[in-house]
Amino acid sequence: MTTFVGREREMAFLSGRLTEALAGDGGAVLVEGDAGAGKTALAHALVRRARADGVRTAWGACLEGEGAAPYRPWTQVFRALGLPSPDLAGGSRTRLFDEVAGQVRDAAGPGLLLVLDDLHWADPSSLSLLQVVAAEAPDVRLLLVGLYRGPEAPAALRPVLRGRACSPMVLGGLTPGETGRLAADELGHELADRDLAGLRERSGGNPLFVLELLRLRKATGDTAGLPSGVRDVIEQRAGQLGPAAAAAVRRAAVLGREFTLPVFTAVTGEPPEALDEAVAAGLVRVDPAGTARFSHALVQEALYSGLGTAERERLHALAAEAVRADGTAEALAYHLREAGDADRALEATLEAARQAVSRLAHEHAAAQYRAALALPGAAAVRAGLLVELARCEFRSGEVEEGWRHCREAADLGRATGDARVVADAATVPRDLAFSPLTPLVHALCRDALALLDGADPVRETRLLAQLAVTADPWASTAAGSGPALGERALAAAESTGDPDVLLLALQARQTELANGRHVQDRLALGERAALLGRTLPEAALWGHTWRMDGFAELGRRVDFDAELAAFTGHVERSGEPLWRWRLLLLRAAVALVEGRFADGRALAADALALGRRCRHGGAEHLDLVFAAHAAMLTGEGLAEVEPLVRRLSEHGPFFARSWLAVVLAHLGRRDEAAMIWRSVAPHLDRVPAPAAEWLIISAGHAELLSLLGETAGAPAVYATLLPFAGRQSVGPAHTPWGGPVSLHLGRLALLMEDTGAAGAHLTAALAESGALGSPPYQAMTHLELARLCALRRGPGDVRAAATHRETARDLAERLGMAPLAEQARALASAGGPGPLSSRELQVAALIAEGLSNRQIAGRLHLSERTVENHISHILDKLGVGNRTLIASWHRRTGA
Numbered sequence: 001m002t003t004f005v006g007r008e009r010e011m012a013f014l015s016g017r018l019t020e021a022l023a024g025d026g027g028a029v030l031v032e033g034d035a036g037a038g039k040t041a042l043a044h045a046l047v048r049r050a051r052a053d054g055v056r057t058a059w060g061a062c063l064e065g066e067g068a069a070p071y072r073p074w075t076q077v078f079r080a081l082g083l084p085s086p087d088l089a090g091g092s093r094t095r096l097f098d099e100v101a102g103q104v105r106d107a108a109g110p111g112l113l114l115v116l117d118d119l120h121w122a123d124p125s126s127l128s129l130l131q132v133v134a135a136e137a138p139d140v141r142l143l144l145v146g147l148y149r150g151p152e153a154p155a156a157l158r159p160v161l162r163g164r165a166c167s168p169m170v171l172g173g174l175t176p177g178e179t180g181r182l183a184a185d186e187l188g189h190e191l192a193d194r195d196l197a198g199l200r201e202r203s204g205g206n207p208l209f210v211l212e213l214l215r216l217r218k219a220t221g222d223t224a225g226l227p228s229g230v231r232d233v234i235e236q237r238a239g240q241l242g243p244a245a246a247a248a249v250r251r252a253a254v255l256g257r258e259f260t261l262p263v264f265t266a267v268t269g270e271p272p273e274a275l276d277e278a279v280a281a282g283l284v285r286v287d288p289a290g291t292a293r294f295s296h297a298l299v300q301e302a303l304y305s306g307l308g309t310a311e312r313e314r315l316h317a318l319a320a321e322a323v324r325a326d327g328t329a330e331a332l333a334y335h336l337r338e339a340g341d342a343d344r345a346l347e348a349t350l351e352a353a354r355q356a357v358s359r360l361a362h363e364h365a366a367a368q369y370r371a372a373l374a375l376p377g378a379a380a381v382r383a384g385l386l387v388e389l390a391r392c393e394f395r396s397g398e399v400e401e402g403w404r405h406c407r408e409a410a411d412l413g414r415a416t417g418d419a420r421v422v423a424d425a426a427t428v429p430r431d432l433a434f435s436p437l438t439p440l441v442h443a444l445c446r447d448a449l450a451l452l453d454g455a456d457p458v459r460e461t462r463l464l465a466q467l468a469v470t471a472d473p474w475a476s477t478a479a480g481s482g483p484a485l486g487e488r489a490l491a492a493a494e495s496t497g498d499p500d501v502l503l504l505a506l507q508a509r510q511t512e513l514a515n516g517r518h519v520q521d522r523l524a525l526g527e528r529a530a531l532l533g534r535t536l537p538e539a540a541l542w543g544h545t546w547r548m549d550g551f552a553e554l555g556r557r558v559d560f561d562a563e564l565a566a567f568t569g570h571v572e573r574s575g576e577p578l579w580r581w582r583l584l585l586l587r588a589a590v591a592l593v594e595g596r597f598a599d600g601r602a603l604a605a606d607a608l609a610l611g612r613r614c615r616h617g618g619a620e621h622l623d624l625v626f627a628a629h630a631a632m633l634t635g636e637g638l639a640e641v642e643p644l645v646r647r648l649s650e651h652g653p654f655f656a657r658s659w660l661a662v663v664l665a666h667l668g669r670r671d672e673a674a675m676i677w678r679s680v681a682p683h684l685d686r687v688p689a690p691a692a693e694w695l696i697i698s699a700g701h702a703e704l705l706s707l708l709g710e711t712a713g714a715p716a717v718y719a720t721l722l723p724f725a726g727r728q729s730v731g732p733a734h735t736p737w738g739g740p741v742s743l744h745l746g747r748l749a750l751l752m753e754d755t756g757a758a759g760a761h762l763t764a765a766l767a768e769s770g771a772l773g774s775p776p777y778q779a780m781t782h783l784e785l786a787r788l789c790a791l792r793r794g795p796g797d798v799r800a801a802a803t804h805r806e807t808a809r810d811l812a813e814r815l816g817m818a819p820l821a822e823q824a825r826a827l828a829s830a831g832g833p834g835p836l837s838s839r840e841l842q843v844a845a846l847i848a849e850g851l852s853n854r855q856i857a858g859r860l861h862l863s864e865r866t867v868e869n870h871i872s873h874i875l876d877k878l879g880v881g882n883r884t885l886i887a888s889w890h891r892r893t894g895a
Helices: 008-022 039-052 072-080 093-108 124-139 155-161 176-187 193-203 207-220 230-239 243-255 261-268 272-280 297-305 309-323 329-339 342-358 362-373 376-395 399-416 419-427 438-452 457-470 483-496 499-512 516-532 537-554 557-574 577-593 597-613 619-634 638-651 656-666 670-686 694-708 714-724 741-751 755-772 775-792 797-815 818-828 838-848 853-860 864-878 883-893
Strands: 027-033 056-061 112-117 142-149 166-171 258-260 284-286 291-294
Touching (some): 027 039, 027 124, 039 056, 039 142, 072 093, 072 124, 124 142, 207 230, 230 243, 261 272, 261 309, 329 362, 362 376, 399 419, 419 438, 457 483, 499 516, 557 577, 619 656, 656 694, 838 853, 853 864
Antiparallel strands (some): 284 291
């Protein structure tokens, strides 16, 4: 074996990264280099050093060609680590990847060096798994070294290269000194300077080329006329073998870089001993277990390229028969395709695709379906293959490609009059939240439903459910949409007896009934789904989710907690990461409503990390929702959140700008918030009742009006919320809860100076916050009650105002709600003219007279902008929310 020579700088870097990883600063290094650049040799040298230092190591290698089974390098890694192979049966891909990442994380322990070789040949599923494991590396004592042939990284490696702890490395040619040392090691003596210069010029410093030239020189004794390409060198070296040995090793090249000796004999007709000369020449290696391997991929590639087309097809046909019994489905399909046996190749390729799907290797299955579509016999079944290909692409995250193939399949279905194909294409896409494809899928469902015309009840049920799920509540309601879709789907699903179809229909109906008026119906749907969970476990998860949503909205904390406990048990049994993501968000929401803000943000951060790992499209958005909610309550990080909310409001639904206005108002930027409100207010009746965000949006409008002291629009918002008095303003329970609707109604009543209604609502809100176990909303309600008592000034109100105010302040300080504590302190100091400057007192007096900002500016010879600033300061100092309350304060105090 040739001694490893050179690469001191690269080895020093890798050794340094390994030391850092062992200290807890893990990560990945992706090494790029041309064929023969010494990537594998460099990694082997690193592994030897690591093992000498007692570091645990594992190695996985990818095979070229299309005959390798999915996850091959990871299977080798698990075997090297003494771990059981991942369970590829059942469950989901996210569960599989999460389990593998967890096992690697556990195996890292005190330290682990993991090498994946030849990633340019890796199956797509292995590369997707690599992305997940690499994302875990920075947090564990793991160094992951990946090797791939340049000049460009495979597309699936680019996310890894962009990772926060990934370092790229490019191997160039050996320096003249390194080339000389390698030559001396191989030949046993140093080369003359002239010969060394010629060697390096011809090889470009490529280590493999250098070695092959040196070995050819030793074999022939010739120093002149050496070939100028590494493939030519390999061809000449093979030509130095005896005729039988040379022919055998060339024929073996059809088997790929690695093959077993029995398969070699079956294909070449030669005994294993026929490889002895190639082994002696360093072209092939054979391990004790009887597995042969070409010394380098270029050796196999060079020998294979020397075979004629007819000879290749003959040998591939022999290889197909040889691997039929013990080989992989992928290997059989590959050899049959290369043999030109189209009919049997199609059958074998589809079987390889089905097996890949069963092993959750969706990218690998997609590759098999693409190979099948390229075969001559695929034309008759092209539409069905396109649907299956699209299904695999959607499951692996290739959404655009999946939708393109859905449309192509649907076009074929229309052209041939096959409505079933169009229906299948329309129902392939799933989990389309936050996707621009949703309206396109909805339109295709409509077309498919018309073509199907009741001919297939199961497909029709799926279409109806997909129509309901993809309906856009923010768009104008089109003919045939609305609640009837989900209702029809549910009725049809019950007649099919298919639990999967029934769950889909229940989901569709639940989506339609998102409005708070239907909470009891949603609870009943949840109960049905939970019962369906006895035969379909996923249904139980959905059922408990819907019931948690309903009980949260009703403020029934005991019932909510019971459902959360049941849901937690199902999540733990399922092992599915996306359900764990939802569970983390639920716990984060509960922590925030209870005032455990640090716990809430930590749980939300854990959820974001898990959501990213699972590639959930809504993970980033929901994390922003939690961050903004916590920031408005605590006053921490709100300035950092604002630009993110602004960006979302610019590209989201129209009413997303209301969220931005609330954030701006909390930041004290009331003029900007008021400008946004004036653009939103004329359209309040356009908030669609079926939207899941309906109640949250309306409560947000109430909060915004209170912050701005804006009465325009207050009666309309009050009338909208009044039927929901006694409820909690909650969307899905795994998002932040907005507090009692009664609190928002009380604020609006205060704004409209309806003290009787304000008192009733706020008293109810205090009781509801207590029943919910929510100190933050109790504190907010106490502050509003203090303001009410200060405004009302009835018997006992002065003392009651002080009590509510101090309670609000004490709770806010204990919980870390700095803005609320400051408002309580400001309200305490607002009993006389002390807190206001003389100019602010003048402005307050003119407000009490009923003057507008423009009129005040003219009276005091100020700019209108300066008047707005004075009013903002007065609101802050008095701890009140609007100019009506400024006027009331002025009249009451006689300031």
